Amino acid sequence: MKKLTAAVLFVCFIAVQAWAEDPAQEAISSLSTAQTLIKQGNTAKAIEEINFALSKLNEVTASGMLKFIPDAPKGFTLDSKTSQGMGDGAMMVGNAGAEGNYSGENESSVKITIATGGITGKLGSLASFGAMFGGGAAMGSGSKSVRIKGFTGTLQFDTEGKSGTLTLQVGPKTSVTIEGSNVDSENVLKTFAELMDLNGLSTAL
Numbered sequence: 001m002k003k004l005t006a007a008v009l010f011v012c013f014i015a016v017q018a019w020a021e022d023p024a025q026e027a028i029s030s031l032s033t034a035q036t037l038i039k040q041g042n043t044a045k046a047i048e049e050i051n052f053a054l055s056k057l058n059e060v061t062a063s064g065m066l067k068f069i070p071d072a073p074k075g076f077t078l079d080s081k082t083s084q085g086m087g088d089g090a091m092m093v094g095n096a097g098a099e100g101n102y103s104g105e106n107e108s109s110v111k112i113t114i115a116t117g118g119i120t121g122k123l124g125s126l127a128s129f130g131a132m133f134g135g136g137a138a139m140g141s142g143s144k145s146v147r148i149k150g151f152t153g154t155l156q157f158d159t160e161g162k163s164g165t166l167t168l169q170v171g172p173k174t175s176v177t178i179e180g181s182n183v184d185s186e187n188v189l190k191t192f193a194e195l196m197d198l199n200g201l202s203t204a205l
Helices: 002-020 023-040 043-068 118-133 186-195 198-204
Strands: 076-085 096-104 109-116 143-148 151-158 163-171 174-181
Touching (some): 043 076, 163 198
Antiparallel strands (some): 096 109, 151 163, 163 174
């Protein structure tokens, strides 16, 4: 009987630990604590709890972005994909990022970065606007505007250096950046972009 009780307590402990480590539940808990603190008149501590909740919500957003990192196309391998909620505080809510790293033949590599919120998420929009307004010249030699699945972007590719960057704006504060090194052509970057669910990403964020 004692062994059974110990086993039940252990399972309950594991369940509580898992609940506590869930960013969404941590956010809910912090917001509940903040509500109590506000009623008590402790606004400084309440703000601290709210900021913590916002940082956890950023983590939830970042984790959800991982599903938009695509599987590797032929000739490449998906080595890793990670996500991170960035910053805390009301001005930083929604700041999150996800990254996928790929490797291919002849030491080629591609990195996909999805960013939302703040200036990072707006960079794609700024780059696209600059290329469109300046006919590509404003963004430097070899830069041009492109359309991928209905989304406007900017593509820069150095043929001699076999490297380039494709940036797409998929929402007011959400951008996708695809960087390639030792890749055969700009089409490699476009291929990765085509594999992404850009419409789904735009809707989700």
